[in-house]
Amino acid sequence: xxxxxxxxxxxxxxxxxxxxxxxxxxxxxxxxxxxxxxxxxxxxxxxxxxxxxxxxxxxxxxxxxxxxxxxxxxxxxxxxxxxxxxxxxxxxxxxxxxxxxxxxxxxxxxxxxxxxxxxxxxxxxxxxxxxxxxxxxxxxxxxxxxxxxxxxxxxxxxxxxxxxxxxxxxxxxxxxxxxxxxxxxxxxxxxxxxxxxxxxxxxxxxxxxxxxxxxxxxxxxxxxxxxxxxxxxxxxxxxxxxxxxxxxxxxxxxxxxxxxxxxxxxxxxxxxxxxxxxxxxxxxxxxxxxxxxxxxxxxxxxxxxxxxxxxxxxxxxxxxxxxxxxxxxxxxxxxxxxxxxxxxxxxxxxxxxxxxxxxxxxxxxxxxxxxxxxxxxxxxxxxxxxxxxxxxxxxxxxxxxxxxxxxxxxxxxxxxxxxxxxxxxxxxxxxxxxxxxxxxxxxxxxxxxxxxxxxxxxxxxxxxxxxxxxxxxxxxxxxxxxxxxxxxxxxxxxxxxxxxxxxxxxxxxxxxxxxxxxxxxxxxxxxxxxxxxxxxxxxxxxxxxxxxxxxxxxxxxxxxxxxxxxxxxxxxxxxxxxxxxxxxxxxxxxxxxxxxxxxxxxxxxxxxxxxxxxxxxxxxxxxxxxxxxxxxxxxxxxxxxxxxxxxxxxx
Amino acid sequence: xxxxxxxxxxxxxxxxxxxxxxxxxxxxxxxxxxxxxxxxxxxxxxxxxxxxxxxxxxxxxxxxxxxxxxxxxxxxxxxxxxxxxxxxxxxxxxxxxxxxxxxxxxxxxxxxxxxxxxxxxxxxxxxxxxxxxxxxxxxxxxxxxxxxxxxxxxxxxxxxxxxxxxxxxxxxxxxxxxxxxxxxxxxxxxxxxxxxxxxxxxxxxxxxxxxxxxxxxxxxxxxxxxxxxxxxxxxxxxxxxxxxxxxxxxxxxxxxxxxxxxxx
Numbered sequence: 001x002x003x004x005x006x007x008x009x010x011x012x013x014x015x016x017x018x019x020x021x022x023x024x025x026x027x028x029x030x031x032x033x034x035x036x037x038x039x040x041x042x043x044x045x046x047x048x049x050x051x052x053x054x055x056x057x058x059x060x061x062x063x064x065x066x067x068x069x070x071x072x073x074x075x076x077x078x079x080x081x082x083x084x085x086x087x088x089x090x091x092x093x094x095x096x097x098x099x100x101x102x103x104x105x106x107x108x109x110x111x112x113x114x115x116x117x118x119x120x121x122x123x124x125x126x127x128x129x130x131x132x133x134x135x136x137x138x139x140x141x142x143x144x145x146x147x148x149x150x151x152x153x154x155x156x157x158x159x160x161x162x163x164x165x166x167x168x169x170x171x172x173x174x175x176x177x178x179x180x181x182x183x184x185x186x187x188x189x190x191x192x193x194x195x196x197x198x199x200x201x202x203x204x205x206x207x208x209x210x211x212x213x214x215x216x217x218x219x220x221x222x223x224x225x226x227x228x229x230x231x232x233x234x235x236x237x238x239x240x241x242x243x244x245x246x247x248x249x250x251x252x253x254x255x256x257x258x259x260x261x262x263x264x265x266x267x268x269x270x271x272x273x274x275x276x277x278x279x280x281x282x283x284x285x286x287x288x289x290x291x292x293x294x295x296x297x298x299x300x301x302x303x304x305x306x307x308x309x310x311x312x313x314x315x316x317x318x319x320x321x322x323x324x325x326x327x328x329x330x331x332x333x334x335x336x337x338x339x340x341x342x343x344x345x346x347x348x349x350x351x352x353x354x355x356x357x358x359x360x361x362x363x364x365x366x367x368x369x370x371x372x373x374x375x376x377x378x379x380x381x382x383x384x385x386x387x388x389x390x391x392x393x394x395x396x397x398x399x400x401x402x403x404x405x406x407x408x409x410x411x412x413x414x415x416x417x418x419x420x421x422x423x424x425x426x427x428x429x430x431x432x433x434x435x436x437x438x439x440x441x442x443x444x445x446x447x448x449x450x451x452x453x454x455x456x457x458x459x460x461x462x463x464x465x466x467x468x469x470x471x472x473x474x475x476x477x478x479x480x481x482x483x484x485x486x487x488x489x490x491x492x493x494x495x496x497x498x499x500x501x502x503x504x505x506x507x508x509x510x511x512x513x514x515x516x517x518x519x520x521x522x523x524x525x526x527x528x529x530x531x532x533x534x535x536x537x538x539x540x541x542x543x544x545x546x547x548x549x550x551x552x553x554x555x556x557x558x559x560x561x562x563x564x565x566x567x568x569x570x571x572x573x574x575x576x577x578x579x580x581x582x583x584x585x586x587x588x589x590x591x592x593x594x595x596x597x598x599x600x601x602x603x604x605x606x607x608x609x610x611x612x613x614x615x616x617x618x619x620x621x622x623x624x625x626x627x628x629x630x631x632x633x634x635x636x637x638x639x640x641x642x643x644x645x646x647x648x649x650x651x
Numbered sequence: 652x653x654x655x656x657x658x659x660x661x662x663x664x665x666x667x668x669x670x671x672x673x674x675x676x677x678x679x680x681x682x683x684x685x686x687x688x689x690x691x692x693x694x695x696x697x698x699x700x701x702x703x704x705x706x707x708x709x710x711x712x713x714x715x716x717x718x719x720x721x722x723x724x725x726x727x728x729x730x731x732x733x734x735x736x737x738x739x740x741x742x743x744x745x746x747x748x749x750x751x752x753x754x755x756x757x758x759x760x761x762x763x764x765x766x767x768x769x770x771x772x773x774x775x776x777x778x779x780x781x782x783x784x785x786x787x788x789x790x791x792x793x794x795x796x797x798x799x800x801x802x803x804x805x806x807x808x809x810x811x812x813x814x815x816x817x818x819x820x821x822x823x824x825x826x827x828x829x830x831x832x833x834x835x836x837x838x839x840x841x842x843x844x845x846x847x848x849x850x851x852x853x854x855x856x857x858x859x860x861x862x863x864x865x866x867x868x869x870x871x872x873x874x875x876x877x878x879x880x881x882x883x884x885x886x887x888x889x890x891x892x893x894x895x896x897x898x899x900x901x902x903x904x905x906x907x908x909x910x911x912x913x914x915x
Contacts, residue, residue: 048755048801048804159851161855161859
């Protein structure tokens with residue numbers, strides 16, 4: 001049955017006598033530059049100091065970019081791809097391109113040259129922005145395959161003193177050119193912006209593509225803006241006085257949602273860290289009021305905290321454990337909708353000031369009102385962990401194709417096994433096969449140049465999410481796994497591997513896990529040890545090791561894993577238990593196409609790549625000799641033949 | 652060579668340097684010169700006297716014979732700290748940093764020779780001393796940026812991996828804003844990635860800042876790739892001098908490295 005989501009009527013946002021319709025981002029920005037003037041729009045850390053960029057300056061940069069891009073030949077409907085760490089320049093260019101009706105398309109900066117070329121060629125982008133030499137080299141190397149690319153705009157020219165490629169252009173020159181043009185024809189920008197309308201395509205957004213080559217979702221200004229409005233109706237606390245840290249890739253829909261869309265709608269300050277390596281420290285310096293991050297960030301924080309605690313003395317560890325027990329009990333009661341006894345509440349207040357808050361302070365989250373998890377879902381154990389410390393961690397559910405968000409946990413109703421309830425003007429129902437379907441004004445326009453894929457996921461206005469799920473009594477959406485990832489054992493039992501994997505990954509020593517067993521009598525798991533934590537464990541146990549491969553096969557480490565798998569099994573229903581496992585000799589990695597850039601497993605690839613290993617697991621072998629070809633950066637290759645042990649776990 | 656001022660197109664001239672340690676000739680009648688913007692490599696087997704040459708140039712050792720002219724000025728008898736002030740900076744084969752201090756503090760220590768504030772102004776702090784400090788800090792931050800050490804800015808040097816400490820050494824030397832930089836095995840003990848990074852920094856110093864440098868390095872690939880000119884040494888003597896490809900084939904150099912038999 002298709003349960004209609006409960007809709008809350010939004011308040012009327014636009015006053016009746018509508019002034020100018022702010023239906024595109026450039027229009028919003030112009031409005032904000034008037035409204036906020038010298039308030040801080042962006043803050044960027046450079047040379048160890050936070051530099052402020054006001055809303056007026058933001059607009060100035062965008063005007064310059066628009067003029068510059070136009071002068072170079074970018075026109076309505078053209079595409080500019082942006083590659084680089086999240087920095088203000090990407091926003092100036094994206095907004096500048098949109099001002100003349102062009103489309104911005106962010107790309108993951110850690111993509112390989114090959115992958116970038118494939119996407120840029122597919123998009124037929126005429127302009128490419130590269131942050132630095134690293135990105136420029138990738139594009140220049142692939143130039144032969146990129147016939148549509150006319151200009152490569154580079155921000156940081158460092159190390160490129162000998163580059164004189166005719167297509168290269170410094171970002172500063174582009175802006176200088178644009179400023180000059182702006183002073184010559186000051187009305188041009190407003191005229192261009194006025195021509196834009198809400199149903200224009202604003203961005204192309206790479207979808208994570210766990211299955212095949214990534215697809216480019218076309219999202220209009222309307223898609224993104226309605227999304228922001230419908231989300232805000234449930235999250236009214238966000239104000240223009242808030243701080244946000246934009247440290248995740250620009251290409252990710254989450255950053256487009258927050259640092260681009262909500263930023264324009266609300267006007268909080270977006271802070272950009274100095275370098276990816278300093279992001280965590282910079283995050284802590286800012287102490288943002290809210291954050292939106294994918295599961296791996298929370299998983300990483302959790303593992304950092306646990307390792308520090310394991311490192312602490314016995315007394316401190318004892319105190320911590322007692323505090324967490326109290327917190328988790330209270331959180332579990334809350335999630336079940338049961339009253340929390342006052343003794344427990346009092347204890348929590350005490351623990352908050354003595355234990356939770358100091359920990360939250362270390363990870364820069366003492367001021368945080370809400371932390372959303374998006375992308376892949378976060379295991380319930382993680383939810384309990386963070387909520388126990390008093391962090392309001394909530395799940396966001398949605399796809400790039402619906403501009404990022406369709407469901408969010410409601411305050412006071414956070415049941416961590418669900419994805420929350422639909423946001424305003426958003427309906428969710430299930431297909432007969434159990435697939436989650438969504439409908440809202442933010443459902444995308446389709447995949448760029450891919451009618452086939454569009455027809456598959458967009459039917460009668462409904463977005464077919466490809467997720468297998470359910471609706472609980474309260475209307476909350478439950479997502480088990482991707483439709484295609486559900487496993488069916490030989491006896492017909494359906495298993496959601498992700499649920500088991502999340503439980504395995506919650507232990508500090510396992511960084512990744514993939515559960516296999518399609519058509520098999522029982523389940524098996526391929527585990528990645530967490531190098532840092534397992535390495536630390538080995539040091540503490542006087543265990544010498546040389547490399548990841550070596551450490552992963554140490555008998556003591558394998559025993560440790562066996563214990564962890566056994567503990568996980570104890571918490572699972574019998575049909576869902578792991579019977580055999582291996583500790584893989586390498587980590588799953590996007591460069592090997594085993595994961596997406598947002599660190600989701602690409603099960604098809606993994607199954608294919610480790611076919612022999614999986615066969616050995618089900619063949620009952622106790623060892624497996626793998627053959628690995630390693631390719632070095634300079635093109636040399638070497639062969640490695642690690643022996644992988646296959647272990648049994650009693651169920 | 653006459654006693655008059657040296658030609659303007661040399662930044663450093665070491666003339667007939669001889670250094671003896673109780674009878675052992677560590678450096679024997681060695682001359683070398685360096686043009687502005689040039690990267691000169693000194694190669695040679697262990698114990699050839701390479702580091703001793705740097706020690707003579709920066710004033711740690713006082714050669715018994717010969718003279719050293721730096722930027723048109725005879726510095727043969729100048730103590731090391733005045734040579735530093737004159738614009739000579741170096742890094743060390745064995746790291747010589749302040750291990751208990753942060754990366755930034757170590758780099759700032761390279762700024763000391765440029766500091767003007769005195770006990771009084773520093774005591775008051777506000778005003779000139781503060782302005783000066785901010786300026787030095789800005790310079791130090793440029794170096795942090797140049798060497799891509801933002802992540803380690805406030806870490807204690809002792810806690811950092813060896814390769815990063817080596818970068819801090821370079822950073823401190825650069826903070827002195829030298830006119831000539833002496834690099835004593837800047838890549839020793841580094842991983843392949845770290846070496847590549849260090850090579851990039853050295854190249855950029857040469858290409859963009861035109862900073863003259865003398866480089867001692869054992870990794871022949873690096874030396875051959877980076878240097879404009881090489882001086883090969885053996886037993887304290889200069890045995891060859893010239894562009895890298897020439898030195899690579901020079902019979903005396905091959906003999907010094909590989910031994911007598913192989914060359915025949």
